[in-house]
Amino acid sequence: MSPHRLILSLAAGLALAATASAQLDFGKLSKGLDKLKQGVDTAKDASKVAKGVTGIGPEEERQIGDAVALEIIAKYGGVVRDSEVMHRINLVGQALARTSDRPDLEWRFAVLASDTVNAFSAPGGYVFITRGLYERADSDDVLAGILGHEIAHITNRHALKIVERNEAAAGGKSLLLKRSSEAREINAQVQQINSQLGVDIGGLVKAIVETGFDAPTEYEADKDGRQLAVTNGFAPGGLRAVLVNLKQTGENRKTMFSTHPPLVVRLQKLPDEPAPPPAPMPLPAKLDTTGDAETLARLNGQVLRVLIPADGQAWHKHAEGEVLLQALTAAVQVEFREGAVVLAPGEMLVLPRNREYRLIAPPGARVLALAPTAVAF
Amino acid sequence: MKRNLPAAALLAALATASALFAFEAGGFAFTKRIETKLLAEPKALAEAAGTLPFGRQVKIEETQGAWLRVSEGDTAGWVFKGNLALTKPAEIKGLDGLGLSASQTSATAAARGLSTIVNEYAAARSLASAQGDLEWVIGECASLTTEEVDAYLQAQKKGEYQ
Numbered sequence: 001m002s003p004h005r006l007i008l009s010l011a012a013g014l015a016l017a018a019t020a021s022a023q024l025d026f027g028k029l030s031k032g033l034d035k036l037k038q039g040v041d042t043a044k045d046a047s048k049v050a051k052g053v054t055g056i057g058p059e060e061e062r063q064i065g066d067a068v069a070l071e072i073i074a075k076y077g078g079v080v081r082d083s084e085v086m087h088r089i090n091l092v093g094q095a096l097a098r099t100s101d102r103p104d105l106e107w108r109f110a111v112l113a114s115d116t117v118n119a120f121s122a123p124g125g126y127v128f129i130t131r132g133l134y135e136r137a138d139s140d141d142v143l144a145g146i147l148g149h150e151i152a153h154i155t156n157r158h159a160l161k162i163v164e165r166n167e168a169a170a171g172g173k174s175l176l177l178k179r180s181s182e183a184r185e186i187n188a189q190v191q192q193i194n195s196q197l198g199v200d201i202g203g204l205v206k207a208i209v210e211t212g213f214d215a216p217t218e219y220e221a222d223k224d225g226r227q228l229a230v231t232n233g234f235a236p237g238g239l240r241a242v243l244v245n246l247k248q249t250g251e252n253r254k255t256m257f258s259t260h261p262p263l264v265v266r267l268q269k270l271p272d273e274p275a276p277p278p279a280p281m282p283l284p285a286k287l288d289t290t291g292d293a294e295t296l297a298r299l300n301g302q303v304l305r306v307l308i309p310a311d312g313q314a315w316h317k318h319a320e321g322e323v324l325l326q327a328l329t330a331a332v333q334v335e336f337r338e339g340a341v342v343l344a345p346g347e348m349l350v351l352p353r354n355r356e357y358r359l360i361a362p363p364g365a366r367v368l369a370l371a372p373t374a375v376a377f
Numbered sequence: 378m379k380r381n382l383p384a385a386a387l388l389a390a391l392a393t394a395s396a397l398f399a400f401e402a403g404g405f406a407f408t409k410r411i412e413t414k415l416l417a418e419p420k421a422l423a424e425a426a427g428t429l430p431f432g433r434q435v436k437i438e439e440t441q442g443a444w445l446r447v448s449e450g451d452t453a454g455w456v457f458k459g460n461l462a463l464t465k466p467a468e469i470k471g472l473d474g475l476g477l478s479a480s481q482t483s484a485t486a487a488a489r490g491l492s493t494i495v496n497e498y499a500a501a502r503s504l505a506s507a508q509g510d511l512e513w514v515i516g517e518c519a520s521l522t523t524e525e526v527d528a529y530l531q532a533q534k535k536g537e538y539q
Contacts, residue, residue, distance in 0.1 A: 069511055070507045070511055073504075073511060074506070074507040087521065090517070090518055091526060094521065098536075099457075099460060101409055103460075108514055108515065108518045109518075110514045189497075189501035190502055193494060193497055193501055197498075231458060233443070233539035234535065
């Protein structure tokens with residue numbers, strides 16, 4: 001075949017392919033339209049049809065996303081309010097999201113206070129992963145694998161496509177609401193707001209959290225998420241590593257990515273790449289008993305403090321529990337009504353609960369105290 | 378000719394597929410953010426050589442690691458491949474009538490809170506606690522600066538700093 005003819009037949013092939021896919025789309029579309037037009041009130045159905053055809057705009061996506069995020073947060077025990085965790089997950093998440101196909105969305109990443117192992121995305125740029133899954137991300141490479149998958153769901157508009165295609169939600173009801181009232185078993189106010197948004201939020205949350213996306217959609221998110229991580233220089237095997245980890249620890253469809261297709265198939269579809277090495281754990285810092293900090297550490301419901309006994313301390317006692325005292329720099333006298341115990345530097349005693357005492361020490365002397373959080377000195 | 382069609386279609390499909398998977402010299406890519414900077418050299422922090430708006434097709438002249446030298450008309454320069462898309466990004470407009478650029482401009486102008494309708498939704502569904510959490514998340518995310526993300530990428534040798 002001459003180059004010229006090859007080009008011609010390539011073009012013909014392309015045209016054929018284009019026609020075929022266009023026909024497919026029209027088929028879907030007219031089927032969808034028929035379904036939509038089954039309603040009686042054609043005038044009110046017009047906006048519903050319009051949304052199905054033209055898509056959901058940015059402002060609507062934001063509102064739908066906020067509402068879906070609220071439901072996911074409520075369903076999974078709230079958000080872990082730890083600024084360090086937020087900082088890490090948002091650094092990795094933003095690093096990926098800014099080179100995603102929707103770089104200008106308001107991307108937000110957060111950890112849910114649930115020990116189940118799962119991750120979710122909501123329209124508009126919300127990515128949530130449970131604490132159970134976050135704790136398995138022992139390196140940023142693995143975290144990037146997880147977040148990349150969820151980012152791909154958002155950039156590919158997977159949740160919105162469920163709405164736009166007017167797929168029946170669980171229970172066989174349409175997710176796409178007429179912009180009027182549609183009788184549903186929800187309270188009138190929620191029903192009214194759903195109508196204003198044009199989407200049955202409860203049904204959409206159910207589709208995202210319980211029913212889940214279909215298998216090809218998940219494989220697409222795996223593939224695109226992995227590619228996003230690779231483009232940004234994260235180890236390519238991050239997502240694979242977390243899936244392998246979940247498979248090895250016996251996680252199955254019931255607990256992990258419960259809405260996702262089987263792990264075995266997802267792993268088969270990902271390239272066979274090595275797991276990234278775990279990030280080195282930072283060494284614990286030494287506690288400085290000579291500094292100005294009064295509270296040195298909190299551990300097991302206790303507080304470790306450095307006390308500088310005031311001159312002429314009054315008699316007092318602690319009803320909340322026992323206290324361990326240790327003289328640090330100079331000898332300290334622990335005076336009880338019955339007599340006194342002198343602690344040389346390094347020596348310690350356990351102060352009984354409800355026992356009256358006072359500390360007598362030279363100026364600048366320091367005492368280490370380990371006591372329940374509720375104890376005030 | 379008829380008998381050649383399926384094979385040709387397959388070939389065409391293959392050609393299209395491979396074009397979708399990689400940035401290659403001689404191929405094309407698209408800008409995907411409101412503004413894409415082209416740089417004078419293939420490295421982060423290089424001087425700007427030009428700027429392109431959303432959704433422009435650019436020709437890939439040369440590749441070098443994670444960097445592409447691209448051109449569109451008189452504008453040419455280097456760009457990190459993560460800043461371009463292989464397929465033309467769709468400008469989605471909804472019933473709200475807002476296109477991507479218009480809504481993004483208003484979104485980035487100020488860190489937004491939850492809209493009235495979302496607050497109403499939270500009230501109707503008795504989701505006060507989740508609402509508090511979501512507002513906390515929005516606040517925490519707003520406090521993370523672009524500079525911090527840049528510093529992270531630089532320290533970890535990721536993104537355009539790899």
